[in-house]
Amino acid sequence: MVSAVFHSPLDASSMNPSNAPSAPERPAAKVAPSVATVAAPSRPPFDWRGLWLRVLPPIFGLGLLVGIWALVSVSTGSSIPSPAATWEAAVKLFSDPFYRNGPNDQGIGWNVLSSLQRVAVGFGLAALVGIPVGFMIGRFTFLSRMFNPLISLLRPVSPLAWLPIGLLVFKGANPAAIWTIFICSIWPMVINTAVGVQRVPQDYMNVARVLNLSEWKILTKILFPAVLPYMLTGVRLAVGTAWLVIVAAEMLTGGVGIGFWVWDEWNNLNVQHIIVAIFVIGAVGLVLEFALIKLASLFTFEEVKA
Template sequence: MKSNIVRLTPQQESPPEESTAVIPESASNAASTATRATKSVEKIPASTTRNYALWRASGTTLIKNIFLPVLTFLVVGVIWSYIHSHIAPEIPSIADTWTRAKEILADPLAQNGPNDMGIGWQVLYSLGRVLGGFALAAIVGIPVGFVMGMSENFQKAVQPLIQILRPVSPLAWLPIGLLLFKAVNPSAIFVIFITSIWPMIMNTAAGVKAIPKDYMNVAAVLRLGKLEITRKILLPATLPHVITGMRLSLSIAWMVIVAAEMLTGGIGIGFYVWDEWNNLNVPSIIVAIFIIGIVGIILESVMTLVHRHFDYSR
């Protein structure tokens, strides 16, 4: 009974930032918790009122999760239309943008030569660069973070350098990349590498430091060797922090790639935006902005799922 109550509370309060797609799942969870509760209580009138209350609660969250965001979009739409009609007629109307969106999305994987590829390809090329730089940063940054968390001397040695480099916009590294690699594609990946590495190092190091002393005492009593401590205690205990670092760096990397590609050119969503600007094709730019946002949400949700999977405290 006690455990039922404990379980019921976190599921009922679905956090406000949760996307609408989660509603049916959380509602059914709440319902199944309710049936479990009913079984153990065995008081019919009480449970009916509770079910009713749950039904009402899920009803209001449904309204809150759909109605309120739609309202915001409506307000933005009104402001957009006003800007189009009264302030800056160069900004396309919602209708024009919608027409363009349908054109763009009709054949996202079209291939009419290197200068005319569908939006899907543009996104995929950008994603490829992001994932490349991100993976390289993980390979380098996570071990560095580990050593930093474990060795105070190493931390003392590298901390000042990291503190100087971390606030620098990763785009400032683009010329260095071009100089080093003599090609735009590796340079863009290099920029993403620089973007992603700082959060990974910092979060991994923080994770190693946050390991409770008790775990190390357990390791000491068990006389675990260095390798065993790393494999059985350090790695699993730090994993949630490592994933937090990866999550942060992935969302920043997705922002940075757009800017980097504007400079490097080639196929990619960033250069697509720049190219359409050169063609004064503003509706395409607005469509691209929405697509970039949606891809960002998808990346974020994937990382959230991964993070949730490794969150032991739940």
């Protein structure tokens, strides 16, 4: 009688005399998925927690500011206008921001544009002078040792202390305000550019010396690309400082400008417009800062960003 013996797959593999690994088993045939399953890819769930973390904190911050403002308004007997009254004044003010009723009665839009024009002129002159001076100070040790004491002496001086010098030299309020912007904007650009040049790796300069590159090629091919992130940081700091100073300078010099407009509203005892101007000054400064940060991030290496 012949007996049949049935072995499991494990027994068959153990009885293999060569003990060689067996060929991989073919997977069992799978049932083809339905058309609906293929057409609908799985989507990650929406990150509601991340959305709330981005949206709620600014809302709570603004709510806290408005709440403190309302409490101060009530506690001072409405000598400080309430948020609601200030909002109504702002709506009326921005309904026609570019009106003209004479040289000393213009809308808030014209005043902001006049201040931005002064900042642009003073800042542009400071950039034309400060950035090349920063390159030279960082590049040459003799110039660095010569100018460092002067910069350390003049940089801490309040920008408004330079305003009388501008009035004396230029004999006009508008050039004196531009001079004040120039003198307060130049230091961040000089210092940051010089620091950027001094932090260029010495290996780069050694390669330039081996290749016998001219000073112009060293400046354009090595120094400028490496220093650009530091230079843009100085530009950003200079613009913020210039926008801070122009308001105080215009309060003293007069004319058309957001600083003079604030002072004129104070003389008219219109505190609501003063509060509106504070928010406008802050918003314009925020836009300038954000725009320059975005510009700097386009030319900044990752290690400098960190």
